[in-house]
Amino acid sequence: MAEKILVVEDDHNIAELLRLYLEREGFETAIAHDGEQGVREFERVRPELVLLDIMLPGLDGWGVLRKIRAQADTPVIMLTAKGETFDKVNGLEMGADDYITKPFDMKEVVARIRAVLRRYGGGETAQSKRRLVFDKLVIDMESFVLTVDGKRVDIPPKEMELLYHLALSPNRVYTRNQLLDEVWGFDYFGDSRTVDVHIKRLREKLENVSDEWCLKTVWGVGYKFELKGENEG
Secondary structure (H helix, E strand, O other): OOOEEEEEOOOHHHHHHHHHHHHHOOOEEEEEOOHHHHHHHHHHHOOOEEEEEOOOOOOOHHHHHHHHHOOOOOOEEEEEEOOOOOOHHHHHHHOOOEEEEEOOOHHHHHHHHHHHHHHHOOHHHHHHOOEEEEOOEEEEOOOOEEEEOOEEEOOOHHHHHHHHHHHHOOOOOEEHHHHHHHHHOOOOOOOHHHHHHHHHHHHHHHOOOOOOEEEEEEOOOEEEEEEOOOOOO
8 A cells, every 4th residue: 555645735836746746656645734734634644654844824833743743653754944944953852753945856855755764664565674684683673672693782772773774775885974864864963974983883793793794884985784695696
């Protein structure tokens, strides 16, 4: 079944444009044009993700976000017009998952949606991948447990999320900026050294555990979770 996206946007042209593009990309889309309607549609549709404008008539986006968070942990991406004050830290504390500044590129919107849904394990296929099993390695995001060579390993949340993100797409190379954006989110205020430090700590836990996989540096580009033999031939 198609994943459902709720768009809460008072500009009818933008809302319709988002609907057309998202449906073309295979999403099922519902539209609301003010905050109160947005809350009602959320309760009716129960979407996998919400695109939520901040400046709405009546109940604003922050008010809608509070009402959503009072009943569900559904991922929410905030839409904000260029020049509007947007407090990233406040947004995170209130439970937003990402934000996009208008005017936006539709391809970027879809990429952000897919990235957030991946982090949440959205959809049946992704849900089944919340537990990744490799030789001597089990990454279980449901119970948030890492098992290495049969032993449970204590691991900080961001290291676990980074490892899961890399291992979810074996042999795919991610740049440091992609990892900052997709794992830390919100165009994280750190720099690429943040990724390097987390990779170093992961390697200390995973070094020489198996000959079938490794965390590999792709010089000048970034990192990947390499499955030996899968990309050969």
